[in-house]
Amino acid sequence: MSLHLNAGTARAHGVEAYVAEGDHRSRLIAQRLVNVISKHGMANRGVKWDSQSQHSGLRVLRDTYRHMPAVLLEIGFLTNAGDARLLADKYFREAVALEIATNLETPA
DSSP, rough: OEEEEEEOOTOOSSSSEEEEEOOOOOOOOHHHHHHHHHTTTTOEEEEEEESTTTTTTTTHHHHTTTTTOOOEEEEEESHHHHHHHHHHOOOHHHHHHHHHHEEEESSO
């Protein structure tokens, strides 16, 4: 699990995840995480293959997924005022942390 905060245009917003191309086991986990985090007020941008990233072939995924599930989770955009407000809220961060922990320990 690699956790990140995203950056982009001021209009870009929401939670998204990346998994290695063809890694369906990790995709199931990523989809569950994106879905539960979006229930806390963040737009759901879905799960994407690493080839859809501007940095295709993400090493953190490519070097890991053959041995264990690997997900790069982007929790909101710091460059978006709405996402930044959510990310600054300690209750939102605690809720997201709990969702991640709960959904990682539960089998896919």
